[in-house]
Amino acid sequence: MIVDFKNITPNVVQNMRNGEGSVQLVKYNDDVNTIVRITITKNSSIGWHIHENDQEIIYVISGSGVLTEDDKQYELLKGQANYCGKGKNHSIKNVNDENLELFAVITKL
Numbered sequence: 883m884i885v886d887f888k889n890i891t892p893n894v895v896q897n898m899r900n901g902e903g904s905v906q907l908v909k910y911n912d913d914v915n916t917i918v919r920i921t922i923t924k925n926s927s928i929g930w931h932i933h934e935n936d937q938e939i940i941y942v943i944s945g946s947g948v949l950t951e952d953d954k955q956y957e958l959l960k961g962q963a964n965y966c967g968k969g970k971n972h973s974i975k976n977v978n979d980e981n982l983e984l985f986a987v988i989t990k991l
Contacts, residue, residue: 885910901929920984927975938988940964945982948975
């Protein structure tokens with residue numbers, strides 16, 4: 883199966899998960915997985931949230947940001963991935979001038 887993000891209408895979310903600013907999502911869902919391309923604009927964020935019944939893998943396509951996971955902060959750089967397992971929490975903020983582009987797969991457990 884091919885998921886062609888060019889043929890999926892983007893959705894802009896303001897204050898995603900009580901974060902700041904705007905985040906653009908282009909996503910595909912089925913019964914088990916969500917596959918999503920995420921664009922976090924300058925000074926915007928995905929707020930803190932817990933993965934109670936799923937897990938998430940996020941890969942940084944371009945840009946960089948700050949990842950907060952279990953109350954610790956990390957620089958999140960192009961080419962890196964973040965794995966947030968079931969029961970874990972995280973947030974991501976773009977503190978730079980360029981967009982932070984992410985690719986994520988969220989799997990229900």
